[in-house]
Amino acid sequence: MGTTRRARKALLLLLTWILCVCGGIDAIQGDRATASASPPPLSDRTRAAVTEFGSSWQSPAEAEPSFTSGQQLNKKKKRSRAEAMSWVTLQRMFPGSFVIWGPRGSRRVALTFDDVPDPRFTPQVLETLARYKVRATFFVVGSRAAAHPALVQRISREGHIIGNHSYDHAVFSRISRYAFEQQIVRTDRIIRPLIGYSPKFIRPPYGEITPYQVDWLRSRGYIVVNWDTDSVDWKSLDSNRILINIKRTLQPGSIILQHAGGGEGQDLSGTIAALPRLIQLLRSKGYQIVTLPELLNRPAGRNRRSR
Ligand SMILES: [Zn+2]
Numbered sequence: 380m381g382t383t384r385r386a387r388k389a390l391l392l393l394l395t396w397i398l399c400v401c402g403g404i405d406a407i408q409g410d411r412a413t414a415s416a417s418p419p420p421l422s423d424r425t426r427a428a429v430t431e432f433g434s435s436w437q438s439p440a441e442a443e444p445s446f447t448s449g450q451q452l453n454k455k456k457k458r459s460r461a462e463a464m465s466w467v468t469l470q471r472m473f474p475g476s477f478v479i480w481g482p483r484g485s486r487r488v489a490l491t492f493d494d495v496p497d498p499r500f501t502p503q504v505l506e507t508l509a510r511y512k513v514r515a516t517f518f519v520v521g522s523r524a525a526a527h528p529a530l531v532q533r534i535s536r537e538g539h540i541i542g543n544h545s546y547d548h549a550v551f552s553r554i555s556r557y558a559f560e561q562q563i564v565r566t567d568r569i570i571r572p573l574i575g576y577s578p579k580f581i582r583p584p585y586g587e588i589t590p591y592q593v594d595w596l597r598s599r600g601y602i603v604v605n606w607d608t609d610s611v612d613w614k615s616l617d618s619n620r621i622l623i624n625i626k627r628t629l630q631p632g633s634i635i636l637q638h639a640g641g642g643e644g645q646d647l648s649g650t651i652a653a654l655p656r657l658i659q660l661l662r663s664k665g666y667q668i669v670t671l672p673e674l675l676n677r678p679a680g681r682n683r684r685s686r
Pocket residue numbers: 493494544548584585
């Protein structure tokens with residue numbers, strides 16, 4: 380009897396061991412799959428952002444719940460890494476035409492503000508920049524420019540650079556070739572007469588873009604500019620959190636992402652409160668704040684009248 384019991388116990392231990400080993404292998408294979416997979420069509424960050432922007436930017440079908448559980452946060456970390464890898468790969472594939480940072484050799488950084496114009500927030504950002512004599516780069520959404528043309532003109536008149544941020548904040552990696560081209564061309568037609576040049580710099584909404592699309596833009600004289608320093612201010616964060624986020628990856632050549640416009644219910648008062656502190660912080664660390672044309676040594680526009 381004792382022998383049978385011992386044999387059963389040994390068998391049970393063996394089975395448990397086999398299950399553990401197989402589980403481990405599955406987990407490793409899962410990791411490998413994540414690491415070797417091509418970049419996800421839409422990152423978690425993007426999904427969260429799409430949700431945050433709500434119905435004013437995307438159809439409700441696009442919206443997904445935000446990610447909060449530990450397991451989901453782990454996934455988010457892995458995805459963020461994959462995403463960063465894919466941007467670095469794109470930067471290598473399209474040197475000078477897909478950019479996430481400028482030259483690391485000198486202490487210069489560029490402030491970029493997306494989703495403008497927005498009468499709720501853009502004028503306040505402009506006032507702060509004027510007070511501190513800082514020039515920045517603003518990425519304009521075509522449909523918003525059509526609604527508030529005077530504000531686009533004001534941004535340009537006050538010495539800032541304008542870039543193209545799509546017509547209606549579509550996720551480029553999810554739309555057809557024709558729809559993608561229309562997002563660029565339509566916005567260009569709205570912006571050009573307002574500021575006198577066709578913006579050379581393109582920022583894809585959520586940073587999402589395919590290699591084909593980068594190549595299409597490159598062949599037409601555009602430069603795609605994402606970022607290496609994300610303030611994550613679209614989450615309506617307070618100014619302390621925004622500054623912490625920026626400091627995390629800030630270095631010479633950094634392109635800093637902030638917003639001066641947003642979706643319904645989005646509050647950028649943290650961005651506005653953080654801005655004077657950010658400018659002072661950068662200057663105290665010896666950084667010169669420049670526009671994208673200055674940082675990248677490329678013109679702001681694709682036509683002759685560009686500065
Ligand atoms: Zn945007």
